[in-house]
Amino acid sequence: MCDHVAGELAGYKSRLQPLMPGRRAVDKERAFFAIFSTMAGAIEIARMLPEPAMREKVLATARDLLLRSF
Secondary structure, three states: OOOHHHHHHHHHHHHHHOOOOOOOHHHHHHHHHHHHHHHHHOOOOOOOOOHHHHHHHHHHHOOOOHHOOO
16 A cells, blocks of 8 residues: 555656746755645645634645745
């Protein structure tokens, strides 16, 4: 299972990395992992919450943080 997830993540990274902010490949890779991890975490947390308003708050906060950061 872990090998499959790692392979999928590597493929996703290779497709999105050219679109990431940064001049050097290492900067683009760091941006990818920061953005992807934040998005995945926010989605997982939002899915666990029973209140729609709280789910929206988690997602909006993560979105706003990423937009300000990059």
